[in-house]
Amino acid sequence: MNIGIFTDTYFPQVSGVATSIQTLKNALEKQGHNVFIFTTTDPHLEKGKIEPNIFRFSSVPFISFTDRRVAFRGFFEATKVAKEVQLDVVHTQTEFALGMIGKYVAHQLKIPAIHTYHTMYEDYLHYVLNGHLLRPYHVKQFTKSYLKNMDGVIAPSMRVKDLLNRYDVNIPIDVIPTGVDIDSINSDNYRDVRKDLGISEDQKVILTLSRIAAEKKIDHILNAMPHIIDEIPNVKLVIAGDGPDVDILKSQVERLTLEDYVIFAGDVDHADVGNYYRMADLFVSASDTETQGLTYIEALAAGRKCVVYDTDYTENVFDNENLGRVFTSQKEMLEDILFYLKKDSAEVPQDLLENKLKQISADNFAKRVHDFYQFAINNYQENQEEDLYDQN
Numbered sequence: 001m002n003i004g005i006f007t008d009t010y011f012p013q014v015s016g017v018a019t020s021i022q023t024l025k026n027a028l029e030k031q032g033h034n035v036f037i038f039t040t041t042d043p044h045l046e047k048g049k050i051e052p053n054i055f056r057f058s059s060v061p062f063i064s065f066t067d068r069r070v071a072f073r074g075f076f077e078a079t080k081v082a083k084e085v086q087l088d089v090v091h092t093q094t095e096f097a098l099g100m101i102g103k104y105v106a107h108q109l110k111i112p113a114i115h116t117y118h119t120m121y122e123d124y125l126h127y128v129l130n131g132h133l134l135r136p137y138h139v140k141q142f143t144k145s146y147l148k149n150m151d152g153v154i155a156p157s158m159r160v161k162d163l164l165n166r167y168d169v170n171i172p173i174d175v176i177p178t179g180v181d182i183d184s185i186n187s188d189n190y191r192d193v194r195k196d197l198g199i200s201e202d203q204k205v206i207l208t209l210s211r212i213a214a215e216k217k218i219d220h221i222l223n224a225m226p227h228i229i230d231e232i233p234n235v236k237l238v239i240a241g242d243g244p245d246v247d248i249l250k251s252q253v254e255r256l257t258l259e260d261y262v263i264f265a266g267d268v269d270h271a272d273v274g275n276y277y278r279m280a281d282l283f284v285s286a287s288d289t290e291t292q293g294l295t296y297i298e299a300l301a302a303g304r305k306c307v308v309y310d311t312d313y314t315e316n317v318f319d320n321e322n323l324g325r326v327f328t329s330q331k332e333m334l335e336d337i338l339f340y341l342k343k344d345s346a347e348v349p350q351d352l353l354e355n356k357l358k359q360i361s362a363d364n365f366a367k368r369v370h371d372f373y374q375f376a377i378n379n380y381q382e383n384q385e386e387d388l389y390d391q392n
Contacts, residue, residue: 001034001370004036004087004089005035005037006090006093006098006099007037008040008059008070008071008093008097009021014268014270016118016178020294023178028369030366031366031370034053036054039057040059040070041057041059057074057077057078057101058072059071071101082105087111089113089373090102090114091113091369092113092114099146112151112152112373112377114151114152114153114372117160120160120289143169150171152174152375153174155174156177157175159311161175174372176369179361179362180301182357182361193278197263204235205236205238205280206228206235207237207277207283208221208285209276209283210240210295213243216285216286219248222262223330224333225256228337235261235341237261238263238276238280239264241265241266242266277301277304278303278304282341283299284333288309288311293314296317301357303353305324305348306318307337308326309326309328314326322349
């Protein structure tokens, strides 16, 4: 099958969406399919770098998310490329420029288009004029308009499916949790992160890894740190990632006099994230806006227990205390962190881990997405035949 993935976000940009797309691409190719990425130019991309089957279109920084890009042209060029590579299906991963280009390409080639709905935009309205311009009603109308006439939509979790149902989206919806490239997370690319960060082997390490932004609620973890230090003085919190709130969090660290206990590690190359997870005793995510929880699945893949905010998705992952715990309040988060840090071992039991990883593997993810592609293609062809019959 020849698959076209259309996305405004792709490497070298660092995000859960970019990681999810690369994981899907690699797994589909491993299963014998051809995957073509249609995405934006990026100033951080190495000049002259050859990227097989990746096509980039002129772009500018996206308003309010300047670390993200949006294409400003490419409809005809993308259509030409799509015809040359003989796409069988279009898979859009954004509702913006490349998503619209993907829909146009599918229409021109008379092939089905499906979409993955990654972002709960209602959680991000504060980024646009401090929330004074857009309301949830506008998000509903925008989403319905984008998905109109598409052939299916993938929801990474039941939370997303429930939202789409609330928006009265009436195209086929399939819940397919994002998979993890387990081999990549556990590659032989070993690096002693503790040594590089100046952390001794006897210290307890809490890791949070994400885009550094308000919706990730990292400030909640910082607020818990004085209480954690009272009971476990030899603890360190490593905040890995970059984003608009780095300076805000650094100011909070100063106010709480946590300079000796908190390390800002900066952006982490995806090839290196496994080393970060493995050096930690516990992974913590306080974000209540996750649609696919990619980071804590990666942490599990690296064999680390997690403490994460409770969502519809987490109940299918953390169904055993040896994998991790979920919380809904600051008090519960603190109790759960202390529970695990006081234990002797940070690692998940191997037999339990292997069973869980089968469910969240990249191979299983790709197989389920491919099945949805085939479903969309079959439906599209049947509808085309019915239209021809009606015309005759």
